Amino acid sequence: MTYTVQIKVMPLKELLDPQGKAVIGGLQNLGLSGVEDVRVGKNITLQVDADSPEAAADIAEEATKKLLCNAVMEYYEITVN
Amino acid sequence: MTYTVQIKVMPLKELLDPQGKAVIGGLQNLGLSGVEDVRVGKNITLQVDADSPEAAADIAEEATKKLLCNAVMEYYEITVN
Numbered sequence: 001m002t003y004t005v006q007i008k009v010m011p012l013k014e015l016l017d018p019q020g021k022a023v024i025g026g027l028q029n030l031g032l033s034g035v036e037d038v039r040v041g042k043n044i045t046l047q048v049d050a051d052s053p054e055a056a057a058d059i060a061e062e063a064t065k066k067l068l069c070n071a072v073m074e075y076y077e078i079t080v081n
Numbered sequence: 082m083t084y085t086v087q088i089k090v091m092p093l094k095e096l097l098d099p100q101g102k103a104v105i106g107g108l109q110n111l112g113l114s115g116v117e118d119v120r121v122g123k124n125i126t127l128q129v130d131a132d133s134p135e136a137a138a139d140i141a142e143e144a145t146k147k148l149l150c151n152a153v154m155e156y157y158e159i160t161v162n
Contacts, residue, residue: 008124009124010124015138020125032143032144034130034137035144037127038126038127038128039125041126042121042123043089043119044104045091045119045121046116048119050114056115057112057149059116062113063116066111067108067111070096076106
């Protein structure tokens with residue numbers, strides 16, 4: 001069966017996020033107030049062919065560790081639908 | 082009160098996603114099988130100061146339409162925590 005797996009990859013909370021800082025600056029230039037902090041990361045949607053949701057999550061986790069997430073700078077969350 | 086708003090910005094389903102195609106190629110080179118399709122988008126986390134979750138969602142939607150999402154190529158989903 002094919003499972004849809006969502007992988008959220010975000011910069012670690014301890015690190016600066018220059019892209020997020022640029023977004024805050026852009027929002028202020030547009031006159032939009034109320035936004036205090038912005039973090040920008042990646043969202044990756046996989047279609048995984050596997051026998052069970054657990055197997056799909058395992059495949060997605062391996063893909064994330066080997067290719068999609070740099071653990072030095074980023075953390076990830078995996079959800080299977 | 083400060084609300085955490087998640088914005089998911091993904092390439093439209095009708096469009097090609099070269100970054101996703103590159104990820105599929107990379108996974109195959111790594112010998113990881115089972116992944117049939119990959120779409121890569123952005124995940125943006127905002128800390129919004131607002132009176133209610135609805136007001137926070139409105140601010141996030143305005144920010145998304147004006148700055149974060151290119152409606153010609155992308156769609157978005159907003160969730161408030």
